[in-house]
Amino acid sequence: MNLTEYLTQLKQKKKIGLMTHLVCGYPSLEVNYRTVSTMVEAGVDLMELQIPFSEPIADGPTMVKANQTALNQGTTVKDCLNLMREVTQKYTIPFLFMTYYNIPLQQGLLNFCQQTKEAGGSGLIVPDLPPEEAKEFIAACKEYRISPILLMSPTSSDRRLEMISRMADGFIYCVARKGVTGPKTDFSAAVRIFLRRCREKTSLPLALGFGVTSKADVDFLAGEADVAVIGSFMIKLLEKEGIEGVRSFLRTLI
Amino acid sequence: MNLTEYLTQLKQKKKIGLMTHLVCGYPSLEVNYRTVSTMVEAGVDLMELQIPFSEPIADGPTMVKANQTALNQGTTVKDCLNLMREVTQKYTIPFLFMTYYNIPLQQGLLNFCQQTKEAGGSGLIVPDLPPEEAKEFIAACKEYRISPILLMSPTSSDRRLEMISRMADGFIYCVARKGVTGPKTDFSAAVRIFLRRCREKTSLPLALGFGVTSKADVDFLAGEADVAVIGSFMIKLLEKEGIEGVRSFLRTLI
C-alpha cells in the first residue's frame, strides 16, 4: 500500500492523521527507539525520521541543536538506516526520512533511495530541494518506489504549486507559514486559505506542519488538512518532560 | 669692565679660560649656591646660569632632565634672578644667563634685560634665537649694557658668521659640532679649522662648548679658543659624584 492509499484510508477512519518527527541520534539512538514505540503506541499515524545534517537551514533552534548534537555524537547515515530498518520491521505505520539534499547526493541518489527502500522507508522529505532542481531526485525515488514528498508554502505562486503538484507523490507537505521549524504558528484564516489553495492544485493528501503545538492547532486543521505534523514541539517536549511527557501529550491529541 | 675686556685680560694670565654651567633649580637652588662657590674657588673664570625652559630643544638628555626637574620643583624666573643677584654680589667673576627665547620674551625683553643687569648678570645666551630675528633682543641688551652672546656653528656659512660677528658682543659662543649639548665631541682637526674660521670673522674672544669633557679636550682648545665651556658634563659629574667630584675634576683642569 503506498502512502497516498494509506492516507486516503486513514481519512475514512479519523478526522485528521498525525505525523510526528524525530532526529536520528538525538538525544541518542536508544531514546529514538523508545520514542518511536511510545508514539506508535499512542496512535501516531506516520513518522519522519530526520537524518542529521551540519547545515540545517530550514530548521529553527530546537532542531538545529538536535542535528548538531546527533552529529557530535557520531550519528551516521548508516545508523539512520538501521533505525529505519528496525522500526519498520516492528511497526506497521509508514516511516519517512527527512533530510537535506546533500545527504542523498553524497550517498548517490539511486543508492540512497535503494537503501531507504530496503530499510522499509516509504518516502523522502528534502526541504532544501526546490522542485526545479528535483528531477533527478524524483526519478531515483520512483525507481525504488518511495515517495518524494514535496513542499508547498504560502509564498509559492499558483504556477509553482501546479508544478509541485505535477511532480509530487505520496502526499504534499504544506508549510504553514514563512520561516523555519519551531516557532508557534498563528492558526487563523490565512492557514485555511493557504490549504484551500493547495487543495485546488492537487488531489494528493495534504500534511500541514511548522508550528503545530497543541490540540487546538490539530483541531483547527481537522477537515482542512489530512495530516497534522508535529516536529520541533515533540523534541522540546522530550527534552523537558521525557518520554512520559510525549506519551501524555499524544493522549490528549488522539 | 665688560666681558670682552675681562676675557682679553684673562688671556694674558692663562692659556685658556674656563666657563662652567648650571641649571638654576637643579638639583636645587641650595645646591646651586654651593656649586657656584665650589667652582669659583676652583678657579672657574666665568659661569652661565641656565633659566630652565619647558622646551629645551638645543639640549641633550642630561640638560633636558635638569630643566624639567627644576621646573617640576617650581623654579621661577624670579628664583633665577635671586640666584644671579646673590652670586654676583659674592663673587667677582662674570655670570651670564643662558635660556630660551620665550623666557625673556614673556618677561618683556627690556624688562628682562633690566632685571638681569640689576641682578649683576653680564650677558645672555639664547641658543634658539637666530641672528636674523635677534635685532630687538640685541637692542634691549645694549640698552642695559649686558652682552648678547651669539652662537657660531660649523654649519654656518661665511656670510652668516660675518653677520653674527657684526651683531655680537662680549664673546662668541662657538658650537663645537652639530647637534645638542651633551654627547662627547671628537676634538680633531675639524674643530680647529672651525675655530680658525670663526677667528677670521671676529675679533671677539671665542668660547667653545658642546661636548667638552676632559683635561685633554681643554688642552686641545688652549691656543685655539679663549674659553672652554663645560656644560652637561658638569651636571653629570654633580649627579654622579656630588660637589666633591666637581671640585676634584676642576682641580685637574686648572
Add this chain to the structure above:
Amino acid sequence: MTTLEKLEAVFFKLKEDPSFWQEYTRIMSTYSCRPTPLTFSQNLTKHFGGAKIYIKREDLNHTGAHKANNVMGQGLLVKRMGKPRVIAETGAGQHGVATATMAAKFGFECTIYMGEVDMERQSPNVFWMQQLGAEVVPVKDGTRTLKDAINESLRDWVTNMDTTHYVLGTACGPHPFPTMVAYFQSIIGQEAREQILKAENKLPDVICACVGGGSNALGIFQGFLEDEAVELVGVEAGGEGIKTGRHAARLTGDLGRPGVAQGYKTYFLQNEEGQMVETHSVAAGLDYIGVSPILADLYEKKRVKFTYATDEEVVEAMKLAMKKEGVIPALESAHAFVEAFKRAPEMSRDQIIIINQSGRGDKDIFTVADALKDKMWQEFIKHKAAIYESY
C-alpha cells in the same frame, strides 16, 4: 523561495538598465573612493627582480575592503525594492561592518549574524557594527563561525522576507546571489583593465586574488575573462598545510567535493557522509566551507587556476609587503601576495602581475599581533586589562 525570484527579477531588470550602473558607480565614487588606484610597487618588483608587480587597492575602499562594492550595490537594490531592513552574516566582521555602514547610509534597520566564536575573536568589528547602529546577534549553533552565521541569516530571511533583504557577503548562496555579488564586484576588474592598459599599454600576464567565497577574485577576474593570455590565479587558504586537514582549500588538491548546502551547489569541504567539516585559516574571511559556484565553473573549465598559501607564508608575505611597499594587506589579501611573490622572480622583467589587495590589514591587529607573537602588544593588552579590572 519566491523572494529569490523577486530579487532575481529586480536585479536582472536593473542590470539591463545602464542608468543603474551609473548610479552605482556614482555612489561608489562619492561615498567610497572608486576608482581605487592601481599601485605600481617598484620596491617589490626590484626585490624579486622579475615581473612588474602592481597592486589593485581595494583596501582603500570605505570600510577597508572590496566588501563595500557589494553592499552598496545591494543597498541600491533594497532601496528599489522598498524594504526597510537588511540582515547579513559576517565572519571576521568585515562584511558586517560594511553592511552596517551601508544600512546607516541608506537608513535601513540592520541585523548582523555572527558566530559566537567569531564575535569573541573579532570584538573590534562588533564594536563598530554596534556603533554604526546594527544589532549584532551571536550565533551559537554548529561551529559558531561564518557558515553558521549564513545559516542563521537564511533562517531570518525566510521568516521575514517581506520586510527584509539578506545582504549576502560573497558570491555564494542561492541564485541570484553569486551572479549579483559578482556583478557588483566586477567594477574591480573593469577599472584594473583600464588602469593597466593606461599604465603599461598592455594586459597583465598574471592576476592573483585570494579566494574565500570568491567575490574579490571574481571581481577582478571578470575584467580579463575574455583575455585568454591573462593567467587568473585564485589563492585559497592553506591554513596549517593542506595535508593537516586544517585549511580551507576547496578547489586546490581535490579536497572539496561537489555538494549542496546553504542553498547552492558547489565544491564543499565535507566528509564522506556529506557533513561539512571544520575549516581553518589565519584569515577569517577565507575560513569557509564553500566557494562561489561561478568560480567552481571557471575551475572546471580551467579558465582559473587554483593554489593555496599557508598561514606561515601569509604572515611572511604580509611583513614583506609592509616593509617594501608600505601597504598593509588584510591577512586574506596576503594570500594573493604569497602567490605573486612565488611567481614574480620566475617571470621576466617585461611581464606583469596584478595582485588584488582585497582589504586592509589594520583591522586585523589582534590576529596579526597574535600571528607574530608580538610581545609589546601582549604587554599593552595586559596593561589595558589591568586598568579595566580596576574600574
Add this chain to the structure above:
Amino acid sequence: MTTLEKLEAVFFKLKEDPSFWQEYTRIMSTYSCRPTPLTFSQNLTKHFGGAKIYIKREDLNHTGAHKANNVMGQGLLVKRMGKPRVIAETGAGQHGVATATMAAKFGFECTIYMGEVDMERQSPNVFWMQQLGAEVVPVKDGTRTLKDAINESLRDWVTNMDTTHYVLGTACGPHPFPTMVAYFQSIIGQEAREQILKAENKLPDVICACVGGGSNALGIFQGFLEDEAVELVGVEAGGEGIKTGRHAARLTGDLGRPGVAQGYKTYFLQNEEGQMVETHSVAAGLDYIGVSPILADLYEKKRVKFTYATDEEVVEAMKLAMKKEGVIPALESAHAFVEAFKRAPEMSRDQIIIINQSGRGDKDIFTVADALKDKMWQEFIKHKAAIYESY
C-alpha cells in the same frame, strides 16, 4: 640652521616647478586615492533640517588621514635632496604610521619619536610603525607626549642633518615647515572647491575643520581663502571645557599667548613665565601647545574664525555621524562635526556646510571604546589579556 635654508631653497624651487606638483598629484592618485570624495550626507542634512552637509573624505587616504598628503610630498622632496633617512615626531601615532609608510614606499630609513605616554596609549600604531620597518623611539622627557617628541626630533635633526630629513607632521615648527606642509595639504581645498562647484554649482557657506597643528584646516581653507563669502571655521580641542584648564584651545577665548618655542613663533598655551602648560583632549592629534603660525595670522586677520568642541560633544557627534552617515570620523575630525552640527540647523536649506573629515576613527578604537565606557570591549580585552597571561 643651514639645513633649513637648504630645505627652503629646494622646496621653493620645486614649488615653482609645475612638473613637481604633477608628480605629487600622480603619486597621490596611484598610491593613495586622491582626489578623495566629497560625500553629500543626505541623512545628516535631513536630521538637522538646515544647511546641506557635505563631508570631504580625507579618511579614505592611504593610512587613514590627511597626513598622507604631507608625508608623500615631503618624501618626494627627500628623494630630490638625496637623503637616506627620515625622522618624525608622532602623537597619536597617525603621522608616525604615515611617515613609516612613506619611508617604506621610498626606501628610506625611518625613526619615529613618540612620547612614552603616547606609546602606551597608542600601541596599535606603534605596532604598525614597527611592522612598516620604522624604529620607534620612546621620548621620556617633559610631559612625554607630542611636544616632547617634536623636541626630540629637532634634536636628532640638528645632529644628523647631513643624512636626515625631519618630516614634521603639521604646519608648525621652523620655516619653511608651516609653508611647506600647508602647500602639500592645499590639495584638499583645491579638490573640495572643484567638487562642490561641480555638485552644487556654487561655493559653500561654511567650512569646518579641526585644528591641531593646523594642517588639515589650512589644507581645506586654502582652496577658499579668496572667496570671502565662505566662512572658514577652525575647531580647537575644548577638552573638558576651556574653563577647566584641561583643553588645547590656543586661539579661542584668548587662552594662548604669542611666544616662541620649538623653533617658531605663534600662539602657545603657556603660563605667565613662558613655560608651556599641559594640554588635554580626547583626540591625541589636537593635544598640542602650539598652532600653525599661518593660522595664527589668519586668526589675527579675522579671515578664519575659531571655536572649540568639548570631549563630550565630540563623542556625541561621532556617534551621530556613524549612525546617520556610516562614516567613522577620527576623534580629531569629530571636532569639526560638532561645529557643523551646531550651525546646520540655524542655516537655510539652500546653504552648504563642508566638514573636513581629516581621518578615520577606527584607529581610535581603544580611545573611543574608553570614551564610551563600552563594557563588551572591556570584557574582550580582559579575555585577551588572560590568554596572553597564560603563555
